[in-house]
Amino acid sequence: MFKWFGMVNFTPYTRVAEFAAHLKDGRIMASRCSACGARSFPPRADCAACMAREFEWMEISGRGTLHTFTTIAAAPTGFERYAPYTVGVVDLEEGGRALAWLGGTIPSGEIAIGMTLQLVPRIEEDVEEIRVFYSLERPGTTWSKAGAATVGERQAPPAAAGARRREQV
Amino acid sequence: MSRVGIVGIGHTAFGRRSDATVQELAFDAFAEALHDAGLERDAVDASVIAAVPEYHKQRSLAGVVQEYLGLCPKPTWLVEVACASGSAAIRTAWLAIRAGVHDVVAVIGCQKMTELETAEVLALMGRVGEVQWESCFGTTFPAYYAMFARRHMHEFGTRPEHLNGVAVKNHHYGALNPLAMFRKEITAEKAAASDPVASPFHVYDCCANADGAACVILASESRAREMSTRPVWLAGMGCGSDSMSVLRRPHLTGLPSAERAAAEAYAMAGVGPRDIKVADVHDCFTIAEIMAYEDLGFCAKGEGGRFIAERESYIGGRLPVNVDGGLKAKGHPIGATGVSMTYEIAKQLRGDAGERQVPGADVGLTHNVGGIGQYCFVQVLARD
C-alpha cells in the first residue's frame, strides 16, 4: 500500500508500508522502537539507535516549525503540472523532520522560517487510483477523508496553487 | 608510512563535447598525463575509472575505457559516489599504492552528460534526493541547496549578493581557463536577473552539466622520486559521509561530512586551514562554495558571505578559491570533477597555472562533495 504515497512513488514496498494506510485514514504516524524507545519521523522499521527490529506505530500531531523552504520553478518528471510549487522542511514538535509541499492555507507572502505549521494528511481525489500525501498547513487545518481538496482547488494539490504566486526573494 | 605522489596530469576541455565518445575523451586526458609524467603506458600497473553510470548509454564504463586506452589486461575498476566519484577514485588508488599492491595507478574521471535527452535528465533530476520520503514531493538537486541557502541566510544574514558574488568570481576565473566550459565574465546584475530555478536560486547559481575527462597518475614515493623532479604529494586524505535524507541532518547550514573530511585531511598532513594557499571547492551551487569556506575553516561559521564580499577568495585575497572557474564556469562532468580539482591544484603547486597562478602556492586543497553532502572527500596537496 505504500505505492499510494506521493504523486510519483518510487518505493512501493517497504517495512513501513502501513504508514500510507494510516495516512489515508487521516493519521500521521511515527515509529517508536520497542526495545529502546527511539522515535523516528519519517518512520523506520529497524532502529537506527540500537538496531532492534521491533517497532510500534505512534500517532503524532504533525505540528512543527518551518526550518527552511524553496519554491521550485524547474520541476522534474511527473511534477511539471504543479510548478512552481513550494516545499518546506519542518522540525516536528514530537521529534524528527518532514519534507512536504506548503499547502493552500499558507499564502505565499506569509511563508517564513520559524512559523508554526501542521502536517496534514491528504488524499488526491482527482485521480482514480488512491494517492495519499501530506501537506504543510496552518495549524488546526483538518481534512476528512471525503473532503480532501480545499475550496476551488480541484485541479491540483493546494501546494501548487499556493506557490503559484511567485515568492519574493 | 610512505607517501603517494602525483607524477602526471591531463585534462580535456570541458563543455558540450559532441565531437567525442566518453572513452575518446578519457584517451585524451590519459595520453596527456602519460606524456606529462614521461611514462610509457606499460609502466601503469592499474587504472581506476570514475564515472556516474546512469548518464551513459554504455554500461559498465571501466571496460570500454580500459580497452580504448590499451590497458588490458591490467586491473581496472569503476568508482562511483555521485559528484565525488573522482576523488573517491583517487582515494582507492592511493589506498592500493599505500597497501603496496600497485606502484603506479592511473585515475581517470570521465563523463558525458549531454548525450541524454532532456526528458531523461528531468527524470534523473527527480531522483537526486532520498526517494521514499522526499522525491515524491518533486524535490530537485537545486532545491536542496536552495533550502541550505535559505537557512544560511536566515541564521547568518547571508544575502543574494553574496551568492551572486561567487558566480561572478568563478566566471571571472573561468574566462582565464582555456579548458573551461564558460569563458565569459558575468555581472552580479546578470546573475540576479537570470531565470528562477528554485528560490533563492537563479540559473547563475547553478553549475552546468558538461562532458569531459581528467587524469592523474599516482605513484609510490620511491617511484615518484625516480620518475619526477617535481612530484606533488597527497599529504592529507580525508573522507566523510552523511545521511541521504536532509531530514536526518544535524543542521542545514553546512555539510558535516565536509567538516569531518577536512579535519582528517588537515591532521594527516599536519597543517591547518591557514597553511592552505589555494583551494578548489565543490561549488555545484553558489551557496555550496560559501558553506565550503566555513566547513573547511577558511573563515568562521556564518562568515562565508563576508568572505566572498570582501574578495578574500580572489587571487590576492586571504585564500584564493576556484581560480580555475570552479564547477560553476569550468563545467561539472560529474565523474571527472574530483580528478579535475586535483589536476588544478597540482598545476598550481608546480607553478604552471599561467595567468591564474597563485603566487607562492606550496600547499593546496581539494573539496569534492557527492550529492548534497552524503559523501565528501578532502585532499591536502603539498610539494617538497
Ligand SMILES: [Zn+2]
Ligand atoms: Zn532502538
